[in-house]
Amino acid sequence: MxxxxxxxxxxxxxxxxxxxxxxxxxxxxxxxxxxxxxxxxxxxxxxxxxxxxxxxxxxxxxxxxxxxxxxxxxxxxxxxxxxxxxxxxxxxxxxxxxxxxxxxxxxxxxxxxxxxxxxFPEKETGIRIANKLVHGNFFDAIELSTTFSMMELDALPEWYGKTLSELDLRAKYDINVIGVKNRGKFNFNPTAEEIIDRDDILVVIGRNETLSQLQNH
Ligand code: ATP
Ligand code: ATP
Ligand code: CA
Structure with missing residues (x-):
């Protein structure tokens, strides 16, 4: 090519x-x-x-x-x-x-x-900047729309040792985990049996409000 x-x-x-x-x-x-x-x-x-x-x-x-x-x-x-x-x-x-x-x-x-x-560069940049001002500094967030983003999220301490199925993140927060990072390893598309460990970083898609709440937890 x-x-x-x-x-x-x-x-x-x-x-x-x-x-x-x-x-x-x-x-x-x-x-x-x-x-x-x-x-x-x-x-x-x-x-x-x-x-x-x-x-x-x-x-x-x-x-x-x-x-x-x-x-x-x-x-x-x-x-x-x-x-x-x-x-x-x-x-x-x-x-x-x-x-x-x-x-x-x-x-x-x-x-x-x-x-x-x-x-609409000016309009789109305006929306992005306003979202940043309201929701704080998204760490490595990718804006999928004005409402949804994909971002990296540090696992909350209360999640340690539990599986995705036990945590039920989809139902509780309406977020989807598309990958889990730990010490340079990336587990793409985790199953419901994936156990969240200390220092795991979850790559998730969800609503901006939810993500910023979880991030500032
Ligand atoms: P920005 O906001 O990104 O600076 P803009 O959309 O406001 O850009 P202008 O700053 O006016 O637009 O720039 C448009 C450019 O297009 C200018 O460099 C102008 O010379 C050029 N341009 C406008 N009409 C024509 C045309 N018919 N043929 C070739 N070039 C054109
Ligand atoms: P669902 O209720 O979404 O249809 P399911 O019945 O297919 O899920 P599993 O895939 O075994 O069942 O998942 C059980 C639960 O684990 C899901 O309801 C969801 O809350 C959680 N879960 C599993 N995988 C993920 C993921 N990648 N991201 C977020 N939550 C997940
Ligand atoms: Ca202009």
């Missing part, structure tokens, strides 16, 4: 940071923006930087986008331009198209014309 290839349209703060991170991670990255200076500034860090209007179908057709793995559309408020470019890249057959949006309307329209995923 070769390197993954991505095209990023629009070099605002979001598009630029996506493009640079992809390039840093070893991907082939093509960027398109109609701002000369932005193209000049990023050129040495990406595979290919093209100054063009993203709605210019003719220019886009010369870029060989057909075999790209993904397109990121980050051209700001201009709904018409983002709709057009989304349609163009879907028509070219790019399998994964992610668009940065600012409003629910923009999200709805872009999904309708084929965006596989829309993100």
């Amino acid at each position: 070769g390197k993954k290839e991505f095209v990023v349209f629009g070099l605002g703060r979001f598009g630029k940071s996506v493009a640079l991170t992809l390039a840093d991670s070893g991907c082939e990255v093509l960027v398109v923006d109609d701002n000369e200076e932005k193209i000049h500034d990023i050129a040495e860090y990406v595979t290919y930087a093209v100054k063009a209007d993203v709605t210019d179908a003719e220019t886009l057709s010369t870029l060989g986008l057909r075999n790209f793995d993904g397109a990121i559309i980050a051209i700001g408020e201009n709904l018409e331009a983002s709709v057009l470019v989304t349609i163009l890249v879907k028509e070219l057959g790019i399998p994964y198209v992610l668009a940065k949006v600012q409003t629910d309307t923009q999200a709805k329209v872009l999904k309708k014309v084929g965006a596989d995923m829309v993100v």
